[in-house]
Amino acid sequence: MTAAQVPWAAWLLFAAPVTAILFGFFVMRRLKPEWTHVPILVSCAVVTASAFWLAAEVYTGHSFDLNLFRFAEAGTWAVDFGLRIDGPGVAVLAMVSFVGSLIHLYAAGYMKGDAGFSRFFLVFHLFFLAMIGLLTANNFVQLYLFWELVGVASYLLVGFWFHKESARKAALKAFLTNRVGDFGLLLAVLLIVLQFKITHFHLLYLKAASGAAFELLPVIGVLLVWAACAKSAQFPLYFWLPDAMEGPTPTSALMHAATMVTAGVFLLVRSWPLIAAVPGLPHLIAWIGAFTALFAAIIAGTKKDLKRILAYSTVSHLGLMMLALGLGQVGVALFHLIVHGFFKAALFLCAGNIAHALHQPTANVDDVGGLQKSMRLTYLSFLLAAFSLAGVFPLGGFFSKDAILDAAWHHGGGLAVMGMLVAAGSAFYIFRMLFLAFYGARPEQKRAPHAHEAEPILGVPVLFLALGAAAAGLLKGPIERFVVMGWHGMPSGLPGLDVVLNLPGEPFLPHLNLTVAGLGTFMAALGALAAWRLTMSDPGFDWRWRGGALEAAFESDFGWKTFVDGFASAVSRLAGFTGKVLDKGGVDGLVEGTSGFARAAGAAIARSAQGRVNDYLWWMLAGTALLLGRVLR
């Protein structure tokens, strides 16, 4: 397969956003900044069309993986860049482009009138381009390039309202945490280059499948997991995501719910054959996922700010995806990733509408209440998305979550129990949010200003997303086929690749198992009941535990946030020490000291003869005596 045979849609994926950004930056920004979004929305449409077209191509078995150009070369060492349009990639790409376009449309309405409108859209679309690049890269170095670009875009967007102190802090925290994760990915890529001499995914799959033992593989595997944990906000490095809510809602919806945070999971999907070859590593991923899911679900239930609840919910669902991956269910993880993209984006946009209606950057649980009647459309969308998240039967969320619970159940043991608890937990926090926001007037909420329904440009995208979330269950079949297409039927343009590959990872989703589905729905119902009990029937309860030691624990994520802040201040103290004491005092002191030493030596010699003739003569005598002494010895 040669570059000419690459379908034009693949070129358009990149050409459209690049031209839109350049056109926007050089032309629109000067002429009509408030219309910057027009070329960008056109590019979104083009990208979505191309993505769906490519999805159809892959669905009919025409996926491809091809080197386009040699990026860098030195002697035998070389890195090529290329395109890989295969099942998993194009599936996520389709979701990202569809959800992304809707959010772009939403953002056009949401951000209207903001001073940095054009800056927002340019960076927003830069992120969109970076995400496309990440999903279609065919080797680790190219993936790392777009991986970092996504991190920078998130930094610029979280810190969009940079006059706010909290936004600046959150942006820096997000970027530095991602950098810590990228430490792992950069080292992993370097080790891969060292160990295998190549970086193409597919050729690495061949090597992994060949069963040979590679001593560096475990280290590479762990580092990849470390990087994924940072980007997909898993346990040790998740704390940046809740703070990233400082960014505008479209950013939270697109990046910190649907697309960017899934990059970590996608990295593990892309490098799955390498990770599966390391005994015990998948199990580690499963346990990290499960623990994070449960941990985040509990905290989500205690948050006050609507977007923070959804942020912890995202952390929890990413944990579920990791759990699925850890159990070898690549298909299930992908399916949940796509479904989650729909309903989480919808929930975020609903929260955005509520905040927009209250004319605040973000809405707090105390400010909202009884919006059921005044914001009908948003309420309907929220309802659909919330039920899908909780895993109510006909909706998409049920199928993807059920698949995960089924996998966990069959694995049995701790994971199964945690899976069920997470099901309950997620139902609890989403229904709590539903009741607090839309039902019954809380006595303390009366002072909230009169909320009115969002204008159509905000409402319609939300509705589409909610419908998507609802109907996502139907995608079960195509997703399985895509995942299969990703591994098995793989004609490719890569050099020296002809064999069809049987790679580890179960592409097919488990069939519906009544006991698991029943138990899952029961736990969800239990969660919803608890939410009803704690918010509606006993109105004061929600605020009873505030202010106590319990709230301090919940606020600081059981002490993890204080630990992280302590670590950060330790690093800056170390820097202060190195910069001031070690460098200025120590090394520089030594240097300035030598000139002082020379002057002191001069003074000492000068003192030995204060200009008296006799001293001069005495010194001459001593000198001659010394000379004679040495000569005669």
Add this chain to the structure above:
Amino acid sequence: MSHPLTILWAAPLAGAVVCAVAGSRAKYAALGFSALFVGLIAALGFAQGSNAALAVVNEIGPVWSYGISYRLSADSLSIGLIGLTAFLNLICVVASWELEVSPWYWACFLALASALTGVFLARDLFFFYVFWEATLIPMFFIIGLWGSSNRLHAAVKFFLFTFAGSVFMLLALLALVSAHHRVSGVWTWDLAVLDASALGSAAPLVFWGLVLGFAVKIPMIPLHTWLPDAHTEAPAAGSVMLAGVMLKMGVYGLLRVAMPLFPTLSFDALPVLGGLAAFSTIYGALCAMAQTDLKRMIAYSSIAHLGFCLLGVLSRTSQGLAGGTLQLVNHGLTTGALFLMVGFLYERSHKRGLADFGDLASRAPYLAFFFGFSTLASVGLPGLNGFVGEFMALSGALAALPILAFAGVLGVTLAAAYALPAFQAVFWAPAGPGSVSDKVTDLDARERAVLWTLSALMLWIGLAPRPWLAYFEPALRGLVR
């Protein structure tokens, strides 16, 4: 032209003389000669690129007394670095166009460019040393006459520090030449003829003498404390040339003199030299975090960046050498741009502190864009030039001595920890009580043009580094172990 290389270093020198006497029209003469210099080096570079026979242009003069001969040669490494010198020199002339300075300002810059070209062309160790020292004189006057408040101390410290290193380098060269004479009976300073086997047991002493001279210039960690002072006190254009090219003389010295003469010794020294280089990436980043002066922070970041160049070069692997050498050029562009912008800020407000500015993103959007762009390049964002050099250097270091690469990657991570908070303090944070942000007007057309060219180059090297790597490759082929 019978003597292409002589004209290459003589032209800027002639320009310096013309500028010195040109009085009020000195800056136009400087612009003319700088453009001529860029033209000359570009012509030679393209001629060399297109025609393999010209891979190495030699110019061998008669042998004079004491075994000294006027011997110049230019392979792709030299031409590349001279190209960087010429380009940055032109950028400096354009960037300091509005300054009211005496004609000697332009004369010093052209003299500096000429001396630097001499260093990169010389193949006779005597001339290498003469040009090496000669670069100190113009920079001494640039810092001393046009620097900022504490320039006196910084200028003398800069000169003395570098001279201290190079004096011991001179002794090493003398020992090498004498040993060669004792064995072969011929007095010669020619790099190609001299071989270090004649030194026998004294070889390590001579090797470390040479390395000491180069290490001060790079600078390597314990010998670096002249750099922050010199950079902070030098005028903007001075810092650009100092960071952009003069730091590269040290690494070039290693590549051209120390490693070819002592192949085994230089590789055995990898744990020590490589260790220092890797440590400097972390140490530089930590020190940069602790700075409150913008220019001092960028100076410390240069120490970290040069650490990567060294890591790559010392690993003696093909990708390490290519990455390290490319990083020399990258650092010149990125840090050059950063220093220029700090210079523009200093021109407008006579302030350099992080706390002195605030909320510049809204007041000077173009400055914010370019500063952000260069900061990301210096932090090593893939897609920009910093990443390519660092990635290949680390890959080389990993193949040679893995522990170095671990430290290097930690250095890459720490880079963001000092660069972004500084960016935020200056551009995003609200203007503090004592801030001078209202004095800061946005960049004018001239300044933007300069920064557009630098940014375009950063993007080009970042996205398509292959032609640049291919250009340097023939000169580095000999050094791969």
Add this chain to the structure above:
Amino acid sequence: MSLTAVVWATTGSLFSFGLAIVVFRRQLLAMLLGLELMLAAVNVSLVHHAGLFDDAEALAVVALVIAVAAAEAVVGLALILRMRRGGRGADAALLTELQG
């Protein structure tokens, strides 16, 4: 004891005595005498060895040394007289303006 030993004894003692005067006395005039004494001591040894080795050239050297000693005395006295005329007296201890 042999004559040579006696000569060395006298030369050594005279020379060290002269040296002691020059180094430890503060009177400039006395120091000048010390100088002359040292040169005279050397002549003793030279004359003896010239005779021993029957070498006329060494005797010529003795004559030259005497001439040089005289010249030295002239210059020394000239300087010391300038000092006294300047009203500062001939005390070495006063001469400490130049130092450091």
Add this chain to the structure above:
Amino acid sequence: MTLMPMAPQAALAAGVLGTLSLGLMRRPPALALRALAVASIAGAMLLAVGTPAGGYASAILLSDAKSVGWQYLIYLGALPLALWLDGTDDVLTALFLGATLGMSLLAAAANLPMLFIALEFMSLPAYLLVARSRPGARGLEAAIKYFFAGGVAGALFMLGLSLYYADTRSLAASAALSPLGQAGAGLMAAAALFKLGAFPLNWWLPDAYEAAAPEVSGFLSTAMKSAAVLFLMRLCELAPEAGFIRLLPAIGAATALTGAVMALRQERLQRLFAYSSVANAGLLIIGVGAWALAGRSAEGVSALLFFLGAYAFMSNGTFAFIRFSGLETRSQLKGRGAAVPAAAAAFTILLFSLGGIPPTGGFMAKLLLLWRAVDAGLLWPAAAGALSALISLAYYLGMVRDLWFEKADESASFRPAHGASLVVACAVGVLLLGAAPWLMSSLSGGLTR
């Protein structure tokens, strides 16, 4: 036709006599005195060029390559002072020509007694020169210190000579030396080291150079230093087995380091350059040591000759600047660059050259000298020499910094006299010497091949 062997010396003697006879007149014509001084120096130089190397040798006097070469140095060192003398003080001129005659006699001295005589012949006028060159008591004080130190050194030399004679029966060259002879040679070497200003025998030097007029200090630091170097070299030639030769590198290193360190703390310019001359003397002693230990090769001689030639330009140039500018301390230097740009630029070039910065003559001189040391295997003394050069650069650069980078305080009066052209001439000389390798080869096989 071969000129009379001692023609240069004869010319100088004539000059001395002429000056004294002119002095007899009631009002000695100043112009004539000046012309006579310059003529005798220039005449001696031309005659020296005429004398064939190795053309004459007797028991007492000889004229070999070294003696001719060193005469060039002596007359080169003396010429500036001849130009500075304004002819008003005939005694001063006579003393100056007398001292120069003594030095040129030393250049031609063949055996040890002649060396002693020449040593005294050049020292005695020097004491008076220091006393008389500048009004005020400081000159006298310095002269007295110089006199007594010189006297003791002369006495030590004679003691050494007597011991040496007693041991070897010869007043000139000798083969093996018993301990008695070694002691003798050691004492004689002490006298030479005193004259050169080696540590710790050099306390007299800073006082003398500070008190004397700058141009006289220039003369002493160049011409007399060259003579002293040759004096030490002759000793090494006459007593090759002497023990003191292997100590020379150590003594040189100590002198170089102490000279540089002491100069670092000086505020008065003349005293600073006095210690700088001590530091350079240290390097020269290392050079002589390297030459003597490496079989007294011609390259060693050429390195020493080149160093002394370059130093003649540098030292005379710097002292000429002090004389021209009338500045006495470093703080007075501040900001004076702009006022007298040409002289200040020349002074800056001379300072860079003294510091050993390429492309100046000073750099070539230090390079050649250190090269000889390294070639003779004297690594640590060479390192000490390099360190001393580094320390010296601190105060040379400091002066350049004061000259150009500081602000001048307008209150102090600054009336530069005449003589800037001499400073510029010296600077040009230094730059020419910087291009020595090219110059030497194009002159095809000069003395220093």
